[in-house]
Amino acid sequence: MTTYPPPPAFAVERSGDRKLSTDRTVSATWVSQGSCPDTCSLKNAGCYAETGKSNIHTKRLNEAHALGNFTPEQIAEFEAKAIRRLKGKYDLRAHIVGDCKTVESAKIVADALNEYKQRSGKRVWTYTHALNVPRKVWGDVSILRSCENQNELLHEHNRGYACALVVPEPHVSHKPVKLKDGFTGIPCPFQVKKTASCKDCGLCMNDKHLHAKKLVIMFAPDHGTGKKVRKALQILPVIADNQCGNLTVTA
Numbered sequence: 001m002t003t004y005p006p007p008p009a010f011a012v013e014r015s016g017d018r019k020l021s022t023d024r025t026v027s028a029t030w031v032s033q034g035s036c037p038d039t040c041s042l043k044n045a046g047c048y049a050e051t052g053k054s055n056i057h058t059k060r061l062n063e064a065h066a067l068g069n070f071t072p073e074q075i076a077e078f079e080a081k082a083i084r085r086l087k088g089k090y091d092l093r094a095h096i097v098g099d100c101k102t103v104e105s106a107k108i109v110a111d112a113l114n115e116y117k118q119r120s121g122k123r124v125w126t127y128t129h130a131l132n133v134p135r136k137v138w139g140d141v142s143i144l145r146s147c148e149n150q151n152e153l154l155h156e157h158n159r160g161y162a163c164a165l166v167v168p169e170p171h172v173s174h175k176p177v178k179l180k181d182g183f184t185g186i187p188c189p190f191q192v193k194k195t196a197s198c199k200d201c202g203l204c205m206n207d208k209h210l211h212a213k214k215l216v217i218m219f220a221p222d223h224g225t226g227k228k229v230r231k232a233l234q235i236l237p238v239i240a241d242n243q244c245g246n247l248t249v250t251a
């Protein structure tokens with residue numbers, strides 16, 4: 001039966017995203033960008049989910065959101081229901097597109113994700129751009145705060161978040177790089193061809209380890225988003241010293 005307005009969120013049992021797994025053994029959720037904080041510089045300005053095949057789903061979800069004029073909490077309820085319908089056979093990546101921009105919406109989604117983790121015993125991970133949601137809301141879900149420049153890292157670390165960092169240029173190598181304030185940047189192993197998939201890598205699925213070691217996952221623009229991302233980030237000097245001058249490549 002077709003519902004109207006269409007839901008602004010869905011979950012897939014077996015994601016075809018080749019980055020997540022090579023054999024479609026990761027589940028995933030997709031949510032309208034109405035759930036994303038307006039403070040995210042990449043929203044409508046270089047977000048990877050606005051490119052290629054992903055953009056087909058992103059557009060459809062955004063249209064559903066426009067029709068339903070949903071609140072962040074209503075969107076979260078749709079997502080939570082979709083998560084509860086998953087069988088629990090696979091690791092779960094939340095928010096291929098989407099986020100939780102209010103504390104209440106984060107609680108709704110976090111409850112469903114923590115339930116999933118408990119009933120399935122699988123790994124559950126996601127990322128957030130929200131500035132206002134305390135880390136404890138997410139419980140046992142592995143969540144990385146997506147930062148747009150190094151100046152955010154220490155503040156977010158002190159709020160309890162492990163961090164990811166969007167960098168404006170391609171990685172120069174797979175080697176870790178020294179960042180400000182004692183952080184170490186790890187170029188995403190998938191992007192530097194050191195792993196076949198997130199499922200094999202697993203770094204983002206253990207935010208406690210990343211937080212304890214002050215490790216930051218670095219994401220370079222992909223899917224041809226480099227120009228837009230550089231514009232959105234205003235080419236902040238966040239990467240290795242042979243490109244921008246403020247970092248040192250470690251041995």
Ligand code: SF4
Pocket residue numbers: 187188189190191195197198199201202203204205217
């Ligand atoms: S660091 Fe690993 S788990 Fe995280 S996005 Fe890259 S490949 Fe996936």
